[in-house]
Amino acid sequence: MQLHFSSGSPDSHVCESRREGDWIVFTCPQCEEFERRINFETGEHHTTPSANPYILHQGSFMPAGFEADHIGAN
Numbered sequence: 015m016q017l018h019f020s021s022g023s024p025d026s027h028v029c030e031s032r033r034e035g036d037w038i039v040f041t042c043p044q045c046e047e048f049e050r051r052i053n054f055e056t057g058e059h060h061t062t063p064s065a066n067p068y069i070l071h072q073g074s075f076m077p078a079g080f081e082a083d084h085i086g087a088n
């Protein structure tokens with residue numbers, strides 16, 4: 015059996031992003047406790063680290079068209 019990773023290393027997790035008002039919130043599908051939030055008005059940011067500090071978390075957020083692409087997707 016072979017395992018293929020489409021991006022990054024086995025120790026990196028790709029986060030899911032969503033918008034809450036002025037905040038962009040990144041959560042990890044694999045780490046329930048992990049949360050990173052960034053206020054795009056003030057630049058303020060808070061991170062709740064995952065239990066494993068060696069895991070690299072990465073994510074992206076595309077404000078333009080991001081939500082529109084998902085309207086009607088369910």
Ligand SMILES: [Zn+2]
Nearest residue numbers: 027042044045
């Ligand atoms: Zn994670």
